[in-house]
Amino acid sequence: ILNVEQSPQSLHVQEGDSTNFTCGFPSSNFYALHWYRWETAKSPEALFVMTLNGDEKKKGRISATLNTKEGYSYLYIKGSQPEDSATYLCAFINTDKLIFGTGTRLQVFP
Amino acid sequence: ETGVTQSPTHLIKTRGQQVTLRCSSQSGHNTVSWYQQALGQGPQFIFQYYREEENGRGNFPPRFSGLQFPNYSSELNVNALELDDSALYLCASSFDREEKLFFGSGTQLSVL
DSSP: OOOOEEEOSEEEEETTOOEEEEEEOOSSSOOEEEEEEEOTTSOOEEEEEEOSTTOEEEETTEEEEEETTTTEEEEEESSOOGGGOEEEEEEEEOSSOEEEOOOEEEEEEO | OOOOEEEOSEEEEOTTOOEEEEEEOOTTOOEEEEEEEOTTSOOEEEEEEETTEEEEEOSOOTTEEEEEOTTSOEEEEEOSOOGGGOEEEEEEEESSTTSOOEEOOOEEEEEO
16 A cells, blocks of 8 residues: 655744655655645645656745655745645655645644 | 636535536646545545546545546546545646646535
8 A cells, every 4th residue: 555644744833934844655656746735725736746856846935855765755944924824735646646645734823 | 727627516415325526627638636535634546537548546446436528527426425425525637647736626525
């Protein structure tokens, strides 16, 4: 059974703090790793699509790294803002399946 | 550019009934996938269609079935509904199976 593990499950930080989350996935039959942000009452929105070992992606204050050999990805948020409050999901794609983790719920307090 | 739209937004059914959920893909997308989101879990992959053919399936029983039409819109059918089928059902489309997903706002299904 393929499993995608995200940690921590939830995180509460102060505005201005930097934070990071982990996504662990199987290291075999890797195709791609996605990160999504899911705000309450909205649809999940893609942040990054990562395909190559060593990939680093950046979008504003958010960045992500990928290690396919050891099966993990990190998502970093620099200087968290209240609008970053959301659930962050990673999804592992192999030959015929797309598997989401359970997400990290981030709450940023002003 | 139109987004992904799902209908209906909410639905209440009783155990044993059948349900059809609909999804209209974003323009130009040939891949659609369906997910079940239960409380406290990440979206669970049900299946994916690429150019009208199923090309991936999660751990869901055969009573979960789907279709993708020539215009790339899609249906999810669930037969013999069970109480545990109560969940948010999300549809997502993409240009290809590895590309980022564009999600609809979901259909909230309640089975009583």
